[in-house]
Structure formats: C-alpha cells, structure tokens
Amino acid sequence: xxxxxTLDDLNYATALAxxxxxxxxxxxxxxxxxxxxxxxxLFAHWSIITGRLGIELQYLWLxxxxxxxxxxxxxxxxxxxxxxxxxxxxxxxxxxxxxWTMFSxxxxxxxxxxxxxxxxxxxxxxxxxxxxxxxxxxxxxxYGVIAKISHHKWLGYASGAAFVSSILCMPAFGQPGxxxxxxxxxxxxxxxxxxxxxxxxxxxx
Amino acid sequence: MPSDKAPSTDVEPAINIDEIDEIxxxxxxxxxxxxxxxxxxxxxxxxxAKTGSSNGNLSTHLSKLxxxxxxxxxxxxxxxxxxxxxxxxxxxxKAWVQxxxxxxxxxxx
Numbered sequence: 001x002x003x004x005x006t007l008d009d010l011n012y013a014t015a016l017a018x019x020x021x022x023x024x025x026x027x028x029x030x031x032x033x034x035x036x037x038x039x040x041x042l043f044a045h046w047s048i049i050t051g052r053l054g055i056e057l058q059y060l061w062l063x064x065x066x067x068x069x070x071x072x073x074x075x076x077x078x079x080x081x082x083x084x085x086x087x088x089x090x091x092x093x094x095x096x097x098x099x100w101t102m103f104s105x106x107x108x109x110x111x112x113x114x115x116x117x118x119x120x121x122x123x124x125x126x127x128x129x130x131x132x133x134x135x136x137x138x139x140x141x142x143y144g145v146i147a148k149i150s151h152h153k154w155l156g157y158a159s160g161a162a163f164v165s166s167i168l169c170m171p172a173f174g175q176p177g178x179x180x181x182x183x184x185x186x187x188x189x190x191x192x193x194x195x196x197x198x199x200x201x202x203x204x205x
Numbered sequence: 206m207p208s209d210k211a212p213s214t215d216v217e218p219a220i221n222i223d224e225i226d227e228i229x230x231x232x233x234x235x236x237x238x239x240x241x242x243x244x245x246x247x248x249x250x251x252x253x254a255k256t257g258s259s260n261g262n263l264s265t266h267l268s269k270l271x272x273x274x275x276x277x278x279x280x281x282x283x284x285x286x287x288x289x290x291x292x293x294x295x296x297x298x299k300a301w302v303q304x305x306x307x308x309x310x311x312x313x314x
Contacts, residue, residue: 003312009232010308013239016255020243080284086251090244 023087025150027096028198030082033074035190039183041067042132046179092150099142106138107131129173132182136166139189152200158193165189225307226300228273233258233266238301241276241293249289267291275300 044063047053082088110131117123140163147155165185172178229238236256241247247255253263270276275297279290293301 006308006312009230009235012232013235016236017239017243019255020240020247023244083283084248086247086254087244089246 020087020090023090023093024201025096025146025152025197026082026085026088026093026201027100028194028196028201030075030078030100031190031194031197033078034071035186035194037067037071037074038190039186042179042183042186046176046183049176049179092146095149096146099145103138103142107135110134126174129178132178133166133169133173136162136169136182136185136189140166143193154196155193158189161185162189225311226304228269228275229300229304231266233262234270237263237266237270237291238275238293238297238304241291242298242301246279246290246292249291252291270297273297273300 041063044053045060048055048060048063049057087093111128114123114127114130117127118125140159140161143155143159143162147153147159165182165188169178169182169185172181229235233256237252240252240255244251249263249267252258252267253260256263258266267276267278271278274294277292277294279292281288281290
C-alpha cells in the first residue's frame with residue numbers, strides 16, 4: 001500500500017470523524033415544545049391566581065399534572081424522532097441529553113420535597129414559587145455546560161439570560177407577578193434558544 | 206497526448222503494514238472506527254449513509270470488527286421498528302488510539 005493510498009484512507013476517516021464530531025445539537029424541537037408548554041402553563045397559573053380566568057385555585061393541581069403529562073408524552077415522541085437522526089449520539093448531543101435529564105430530576109426532587117413538606121404540615125403552597133426561580137438557575141447551568149461542549153457562543157448568552165431571570169424572579173417570590181414574569185422570561189430563555197438550535201440544525205444538514 | 210511532466214523516478218517508500226492493526230486498516234473499517242470514535246453508538250442506517258457503503262459490505266466489515274471485540278452490535282427496536290445500534294467497545298477505542306499512534310509513527314509525524 002502506497003503512502004498516497006494510506007493518506008487518502010486517512011483523509012476519508014478524518015472526514016467521517018469530523019462529520020460525527022460536528023453533528024448539530026438536536027434538542028431544539030424538544031426544547032421548543034417545553035418552552036411553549038412552560039410559558040403557557042405559567043401564564044395560565046398567573047391568570048388563575050389573579051382571578052382572571054374565574055377558575056378555582058384548587059384546579060392548579062390539574063393544570064400542573066396536565067403540564068407534566070403533556071410534556072412527558074411530547075418528550076417521548078420527539079425524543080424517539082431525534083434518536084433516529086444521524087449524529088444523535090455525538091458527544092455534544094449525549095451531554096445535552098444527560099444535562100437536561102438531570103435538570104428535570106432536580107426540579108422533580110424540589111417539587112417532591114415541597115409536596116412532602118406540605119403533607120407533613122411544615123410547608124405552604126407558597127414554596128412552589130421556588131420552582132421557577134431554581135428552574136431558571138438550573139437552565140443557566142445546563143445551557144452553560146452545553147455551550148462549553150458545543151462551542152456555540154449564543155448558548156452562553158442563553159445561559160446568562162437564564163441566570164438573570166432567576167435573579168429577577170427572586171424579588172417577586174410570594175407574589176402572583178412571579179408567574180407572569182417567569183412566563184415571559186421563558187420565551188427568551190427557552191423558546192428563542194430552541195428556535196436558534198433548530199435553525200443551526202437545518203443549516204448544518 | 207504527451208505529458209509535460211517527466212515520469213517520476215522517486216520511489217515512494219511503502220508503509221510497513223505489519224506494524225499496524227490489519228483489522229482496522231481497511232478503508233471501510235477505518236471509516237467505521239473513525240465515525241464511532243465521534244458518534245457512539247451509531248445506527249446501521251446512519252453508518253450506511255455516512256460511509257457510502259452497501260448493506261452487505263457494511264455488515265461484513267462490522268462482523269469483522271465485532272469478531273475482534275472492537276465493536277458491539279445491539280439488535281433491538283425503536284418503537285415498532287427494528288434497529289441495530291453499533292457501539293465502539295473499550296477495547297475498540299484502545300485499538301483505535303493505538304492504530305492512530307502507529308500510523309503517525311509510520312508516516313513520520
């Protein structure tokens with residue numbers, strides 16, 4: 001085998017390795033689904049607690065259970081589609097998947113802790129206000145990690161926006177306005193970055 | 206048409222392939238290992254599309270790599286569709302790194 005043949009083979013292998021390494025992030029559609037769902041649910045929550053919808057407060061449980069069910073189903077369906085795409089198991093996509101799974105677990109633990117403290121008579125419904133605040137901070141962390149791995153600078157900005165949202169929401173703790181603020185912030189910290197991710201995915205294919 | 210260039214009299218030294226891993230050192234197997242080093246696992250259709258190989262050819266070379274313990278083929282389903290996922294094993298990753306080191310040495314880098 002000549003050096004030239006070997007170099008040609010190595011160039012072929014390098015091109016394949018690069019195409020795998022540079023596979024676009026694929027979490028865009030799932031992020032977009034969650035972003036729209038979270039924003040709509042937070043807005044509905046704000047509308048209910050401020051009496052704008054004329055719905056009893058006790059139906060808030062139904063709202064959030066529906067949110068979890070729709071989000072879970074949506075993730076399962078979209079996740080299956082994403083898993084079939086070429087490059088779905090690249091390093092960046094595996095890390096993206098792991099980070100968001102851990103993020104969901106973290107919020108789930110916080111939610112379960114609040115429910116348990118309420119069942120034990122040691123907490124109040126107001127503790128749920130922590131969820132969006134902690135959620136934005138977690139989002140900032142998740143986007144920051146993915147930005148570092150994928151070298152997408154704009155995801156770093158999404159990370160910063162999520163951290164700022166967490167800070168801005170804190171003074172609204174205990175007030176209905178927290179949910180409106182969080183609904184609007186979600187559009188900027190989840191929906192827009194997800195649309196941009198999808199745009200990059202289309203461009204790179 | 207006569208060529209302007211005189212035929213090269215330089216004799217290109219051939220690479221001594223005894224020193225490199227023959228299981229990896231084939232164009233398609235090299236491509237499979239390279240892609241799996243970046244995307245792991247990869248589905249069978251994904252490897253077909255990326256390597257530009259035929260179904261049978263890819264299967265044959267995957268079997269060779271699997272026999273050497275470099276990859277592992279996981280047959281399963283995604284939803285109702287059958288799916289084969291190809292994983293690079295720890296031994297495969299080690300062999301891949303060794304192969305690259307050997308090639309660098311042989312090519313004088």
